[in-house]
Amino acid sequence: MKFGVTNLRRLRNVAPIDIKPITLLVGKNSGGKSSFLRSFPLFRQSLLTRTSSPILWFGDLVDFGSFDASVSRFNKADEVTFTFSASGIGFEEQEYYYFIDDFPVVQRSSQKARLISASFTPTIVRRQEKNRLSILEYHVSDKDIKVKIQMTDEGLVQEIYINGVESSKFLEGAKMVSSGASLFPELRIIPNKEQVPVGAPWRHLSSSALVAPLFKILRQNIDGRVRDPSLQELARRMISSGFPDTEALLAVARSSGKMVGERMRYMLLQNSNLRDRIFTTITLSNIPLLSRSIGNHFKPILSSVLYIGPARARSERYYRYQDLAVDEIDPDGQNFAMFLNSLSRSKLEAFSNWVESLFGYGVSVTQKTGHISISLIDRGIETNIVDVGYGVSQVLPVLGQIWWARERTSPRARNASISILAIEQPELHLHPAHQALLADALVEEAKASRARNTNARTIHYLIETHSETLVNRLGEFIAAGRLSPDDVQVVLFEPSEDGLMTDVRVVPFDNNGSLVNWPFGFFQPPVI
Numbered sequence: 001m002k003f004g005v006t007n008l009r010r011l012r013n014v015a016p017i018d019i020k021p022i023t024l025l026v027g028k029n030s031g032g033k034s035s036f037l038r039s040f041p042l043f044r045q046s047l048l049t050r051t052s053s054p055i056l057w058f059g060d061l062v063d064f065g066s067f068d069a070s071v072s073r074f075n076k077a078d079e080v081t082f083t084f085s086a087s088g089i090g091f092e093e094q095e096y097y098y099f100i101d102d103f104p105v106v107q108r109s110s111q112k113a114r115l116i117s118a119s120f121t122p123t124i125v126r127r128q129e130k131n132r133l134s135i136l137e138y139h140v141s142d143k144d145i146k147v148k149i150q151m152t153d154e155g156l157v158q159e160i161y162i163n164g165v166e167s168s169k170f171l172e173g174a175k176m177v178s179s180g181a182s183l184f185p186e187l188r189i190i191p192n193k194e195q196v197p198v199g200a201p202w203r204h205l206s207s208s209a210l211v212a213p214l215f216k217i218l219r220q221n222i223d224g225r226v227r228d229p230s231l232q233e234l235a236r237r238m239i240s241s242g243f244p245d246t247e248a249l250l251a252v253a254r255s256s257g258k259m260v261g262e263r264m265r266y267m268l269l270q271n272s273n274l275r276d277r278i279f280t281t282i283t284l285s286n287i288p289l290l291s292r293s294i295g296n297h298f299k300p301i302l303s304s305v306l307y308i309g310p311a312r313a314r315s316e317r318y319y320r321y322q323d324l325a326v327d328e329i330d331p332d333g334q335n336f337a338m339f340l341n342s343l344s345r346s347k348l349e350a351f352s353n354w355v356e357s358l359f360g361y362g363v364s365v366t367q368k369t370g371h372i373s374i375s376l377i378d379r380g381i382e383t384n385i386v387d388v389g390y391g392v393s394q395v396l397p398v399l400g401q402i403w404w405a406r407e408r409t410s411p412r413a414r415n416a417s418i419s420i421l422a423i424e425q426p427e428l429h430l431h432p433a434h435q436a437l438l439a440d441a442l443v444e445e446a447k448a449s450r451a452r453n454t455n456a457r458t459i460h461y462l463i464e465t466h467s468e469t470l471v472n473r474l475g476e477f478i479a480a481g482r483l484s485p486d487d488v489q490v491v492l493f494e495p496s497e498d499g500l501m502t503d504v505r506v507v508p509f510d511n512n513g514s515l516v517n518w519p520f521g522f523f524q525p526p527v528i
Contacts, residue, residue, distance in 0.1 A: 001301065001418060001460075002119075004083035007075040009035045012501040016085045016119070019420065020489050021446040024471060025464040026522075027493030032502040033464045036493075038062045039082070040422045040462065041307035041331070046183055048303050053131035054124055054183040055080075061307055061331055067126045074500055078125065079134060082183075085119035088417070089297045091242065091289065114242060117141045120294045122183060127153045133178075133185065138290055143243045147287060155181065160284065167280050172216075174209040176287070184295035187288045210285040211235045217277055222263050230256060243286055244279040300416035307331050308401045310424040310464075315393035317386045318371040329404065333397030337372045340365045340400070351403055352377070355396075358441050359434070363396070391429035395438070398426045402441055405459045406448070419459045427467040439473035443483050468523040471515075479513035490515060 004016035010032040017023075025033040045059035057064040064070045071080050091114045123135040136149040150159040157176040160168045168176075171189065179186040191209035214235040215228075222231060234256050241248050246268050253264035267274040312333040319337040326335050326342045340348060340363070352362035362377035375382040376392065385393050405421045413419055427435045442461050465471070471490060477483035490507040507515050 001298075002083075002085040003039070004085075005036065005039060006081040006083075007072040007077070008032075008039070008070060008080050009072060010500075010502040011035055011504065012072060012074070012496070014504045016083050017491060017504070017506060018489070019418075019460050019462060020487055021458065022442055022461050022474065022488040023463070024474075024488075024490045025462070025493065026466070026471065026490055027502070028495070031493040031495065032504070033493050034424065035064075036491075036504075037422050037424060037462055037464050038064070038307075040302065040305045040420055043183065043302040044305040044307075047299055051181065053181055054122065054133050055131050057131075062309075067124070067131050071126075072501070079123050081121060081123045083119055083121045084294075084298050085117075086297060086417075087117040088115050089118050089293055090114075091116045091293045116243075116293075118290065118294060120184070120298070133181070133183075136185070136187075136291075138287070138294070140243055140290065143245065145243055145283060147283070147290075149176075149187070149287075151178065157187070160287075162280055162283050165280070167284060170213060170277070170280050170284055171210070172213045176284075182295075184299055185291065186295060187291040189285070189288055210281050211239060214238065214278065214281045214285075217274065217281070221267055221274060223259060226257070226260060230260075234260065238278075239282055239285045241282075244282045249278075249282075297417065300412055301418055301420065304410065304412040304416050304419060306401055306405055306419070306421045308333065308398055308421075308423050308426075310428060312394050312397055312428075314390075315374070315385045315396075317384055318373050321367060321370050321372050327408070327410065329397055329400050333400075336397045336400060337365070337374055340374065341367060341372050347407065350407075351400070354403055355399055358399075358437050391431065391434065394429045395426065395434070398423060398438070399441065402445055402461075406445060420462060421459060422462045424464045425466065426463060427465060427470055432467075432469040435467050435469040436473045439470050439477070443474070443477050446487060447483075475509060475513035475515070477513070478509050478511070485509040485511055485513075490518075492519075494519075 001019045002016035003019060005011050005014045007013075010030070014036065025037055027033050041061040042055065042057070042064060045061045046054065046056040049056050049059060055067075057066050057070055067080070071078060118141065119139045121135075121137040121139075122133055123137075124131050125134040126132070132153060132155065133151050135151065138147040139145070146163050148161040149157055150161075152158045155178055157178060159166055160176065174189050174191045176187055176189050179188065189209040191212075211232065215232050218231045218235055219228070234253065237252050238249055241252055249268060250261065250265060254261035267278065269275075306328070308329065309331040313336075321341075322338060324338055324342070326339045329336055329339050340351070343351065348363075348365065352364065356362040356377075360378070364375045364377055364382060366373050366375065374385045374396075376385060376388050385396070401421055401423065405419055426438055430438065442463075445459060446461065463470075474483065474488050478485050478488070485508060488509060490509075492505050492507050494503050494505070495501075496503050507518055510516055
């Protein structure tokens with residue numbers, strides 16, 4: 001997965017960045033690192049809450065304030081843009097619409113699964129005190145097809161551009177509509193009832209809204225001896241073949257006979273006007289499927305994001321017990337005790353053993369007279385967490401999130417191709433030696449996630465940090481051959497030349513564990 005953002009606070013234009021298994025965000029304070037990282041829990045709270053706008057700027061996970069507080073002050077267009085990009089997006093089904101007694105009927109045809117590489121860029125503006133989707137941009141990189149959809153203030157599709165050419169006219173009376181205010185809206189093409197033959201049983205119709213226009217093109221250019229039902233079926237199969245590809249369309253045409261195949265070869269290879277009309281009609285017909293496929297890919301990822309913030313709650317000697325089933329840790333770790341108490345005995349023991357393997361102490365939970373206490377176990381001796389130092393109490397919720405990212409079994413997480421855990425400043429109040437152990441936990445979990453099954457959901461850690469120790473430790477792992485440089489990167493946030501905005505660039509590790517083009521003295525104070 002890649003993610004980019006434009007005009008969000010100090011982030012003027014961040015090109016899509018690959019979210020690798022371990023991605024560290026580093027830079028000086030107030031440089032935009034938190035804005036970038038918190039975008040992920042922002043998307044989660046927007047997708048999981050019933051809203052009338054695509055983005056819920058203030059919610060239970062993060063608080064961006066409002067659109068006005070989030071948009072860059074130096075953005076004259078007054079808009080915020082996000083970009084989501086991935087390969088391996090499933091592209092499987094086509095929808096067909098019919099009218100029976102004035103009601104639309106939807107039929108889906110199963111097709112062989114196809115995988116595409118694509119990106120989606122929604123642009124958000126403020127209209128009449130509400131956030132609106134202003135522009136939807138889709139790019140299918142496999143076919144080099146770019147679609148730009150202009151929306152009205154009422155959320156209706158206004159204009160459709162395919163590779164820069166306005167193409168709404170090819171809908172021929174049908175219309176494209178949006179499913180609502182979601183950040184990932186589904187688009188639909190609704191035909192006029194006049195396009196469906198009167199009295200035709202819907203089960204015998206095998207046409208989408210744009211089969212009729214494509215059939216019209218074929219009928220005008222293919223010998224009349226080829227009967228209408230055959231051409232209607234050919235038009236349906238051409239649309240069902242996915243985004244237009246000359247060789248694929250010629251193969252479909254040849255299966256309808258030599259005469260049709262030869263005529264189609266002329267239309268696609270020698271008549272550029274007909275080829276453009278055919279390609280545009282097929283592309284338009286596949287836009288709804290593209291919007292749904294992209295939503296089905298990204299929504300499970302973003303709605304299952306785990307997040308732990310920098311201001312974590314101070315540990316207490318006793319916690320008031322509540323009959324709550326807690327299946328996630330709050331961003332501030334406030335409910336960490338109840339989270340541990342909700343684990344089964346075997347799960348709690350597994351967590352304790354995992355922490356002990358890293359830091360040398362286990363974890364236990366005791367419930368007495370309506371209260372819960374957390375203790376650390378060192379060589380068989382239990383000590384209340386309040387009595388072992390502030391740093392330990394601050395890192396435990398972080399360790400809990402890292403461990404839970406692997407263990408959780410919620411439906412949202414199972415349906416996601418990757419699982420993202422966003423952590424802000426996990427090194428707070430930790431000795432450098434323990435900061436290095438935190439890197440060990442990340443590396444071991446990332447390796448275990450990949451080793452379990454190459455086709456299974458993998459965990460990707462997005463971490464904002466000021467820890468030189470954490471960065472250097474990852475380099476040591478690479479140099480020792482225990483971590484691939486392809487699985488880790490540093491994203492550097494630097495002030496722009498004018499000092500008003502932030503420039504962002506990726507700094508990779510080489511095979512020796514050294515950072516490539518790293519600024520000299522980055523972690524050092526100014527020379528006196």
